[in-house]
Amino acid sequence: MSTPTPPTLDTHQAKLAAIRKLIASAKRWDLVFAGAGLLALSFGLLVLVALFADMLISGWMRINLDFFVSFPSRRAENAGILSAWVGSLMVMFVTALSAIPVGVAAGVYLEEYAAKNWITDIIEINITNLAGVPSIVYGLLALGLFVYQFGFGQSVLSAGLTLGLLILPIVIVATREAIRSIPQVIREGSYALGATKWQTTADHIVPYSMPGILTGCIIGLSRAIGETAPIITIGALTFIAFLPASPVSASAPFINFDWLMSGFTVMPIQMFNWTSRPEEAFQQNAAAAGVVLVVMTLSLNAIAIYIRYRLRKNIKW
Numbered sequence: 001m002s003t004p005t006p007p008t009l010d011t012h013q014a015k016l017a018a019i020r021k022l023i024a025s026a027k028r029w030d031l032v033f034a035g036a037g038l039l040a041l042s043f044g045l046l047v048l049v050a051l052f053a054d055m056l057i058s059g060w061m062r063i064n065l066d067f068f069v070s071f072p073s074r075r076a077e078n079a080g081i082l083s084a085w086v087g088s089l090m091v092m093f094v095t096a097l098s099a100i101p102v103g104v105a106a107g108v109y110l111e112e113y114a115a116k117n118w119i120t121d122i123i124e125i126n127i128t129n130l131a132g133v134p135s136i137v138y139g140l141l142a143l144g145l146f147v148y149q150f151g152f153g154q155s156v157l158s159a160g161l162t163l164g165l166l167i168l169p170i171v172i173v174a175t176r177e178a179i180r181s182i183p184q185v186i187r188e189g190s191y192a193l194g195a196t197k198w199q200t201t202a203d204h205i206v207p208y209s210m211p212g213i214l215t216g217c218i219i220g221l222s223r224a225i226g227e228t229a230p231i232i233t234i235g236a237l238t239f240i241a242f243l244p245a246s247p248v249s250a251s252a253p254f255i256n257f258d259w260l261m262s263g264f265t266v267m268p269i270q271m272f273n274w275t276s277r278p279e280e281a282f283q284q285n286a287a288a289a290g291v292v293l294v295v296m297t298l299s300l301n302a303i304a305i306y307i308r309y310r311l312r313k314n315i316k317w
Helices: 009-062 065-069 084-114 118-130 136-148 156-180 184-192 196-223 229-233 267-276 280-314
Strands: none
Touching: 009 280, 065 084, 065 280, 084 118, 084 156, 084 196, 084 267, 084 280, 118 156, 136 156, 136 229, 156 196, 156 229, 184 196, 196 280, 229 267, 267 280
C-alpha cells in the first residue's frame, strides 16, 4: 500500500499566491463599489444643494418678518405666509395625534401580541402595500369619508386625519422594525425575573425601541408636511386671509376646539398658488416659502435626532 506524497514547497507557495491574488481582486472590486456609491451619493447631494441654493437665491430678499406675519395678497410685495405656516402647524399637530399613537400601538400589537397565522400575514401584507399607495388615493378616500360621510367638511380636522392615514403605515412598519432590533435576551431576562408580558413590553421593549420608533414617526411627518395632492383633493383653500380660531380661549375651560373645523391652507398649497402666477415677484414669494418649508422639515428632523440621541444615551443595556 503506497503512502500519499506530501505537497511540495512550490505547490504550497502557488496556493498562497492564488489566495493573495483572489483577495487583491476582491479588494479592488470593493474599492470600485465604494467609489461608485460615493459618486452616486455626491451626485444626489449636489443636486439637492444646487436646487436649495437656487431657491434661496431667488427668495432671499422676501424672507423677513413681514413675510411671516402678513396674509396672502394679490400684490406680491405685500403677500405673506402667515395663514399658510400656521395652518401647516395645526394640520401637522392633528396628524401627529391621530397617526403616532395608533401606529405605535398597532406595531407593538402585531409584533408582541398577535398570533402568527394567515390573518396576521394578510394584515402585514396590506400594511406594507399601503405604505406605497399614491397620496392622491388617500385624498379621494378622505373626501368621501371625512368630508362627506362624517361631515367634517374642508377643515383642519379633515386634513390632519387624511395625512394621518397617509403616514400610518410608515409608523407601523418603523415601530415593528425597531421592536425586532431588540435582542431576545431582554425579553427572556424580564420573564425570568417574574415580569408579565405587559410589564416586559411597557418597561423594556418600547423604551429600548423608542429611538427607532421616533425616527419612523419623524420620517412620516416630514413626508406629510410637504404633501399637496390629498390636501387639494379635500378642498384646501388656495387663498385665505384669516387664521383658524385660536385653540386657547380666555374663559374656562380655556381650550377651544373650534379651530378643528376652520378653513385652512398649508405651505405647499400657498407655493402652488404663487407658482401658477406669471409675475416674477410671485415666483420669488414661492421660492421664499419653499425655503421656509425646507427649514421646517429640517427642524423636525433635527429635533428627532436630538431626542433620539438623548434616549439612546439614557438607555443602559
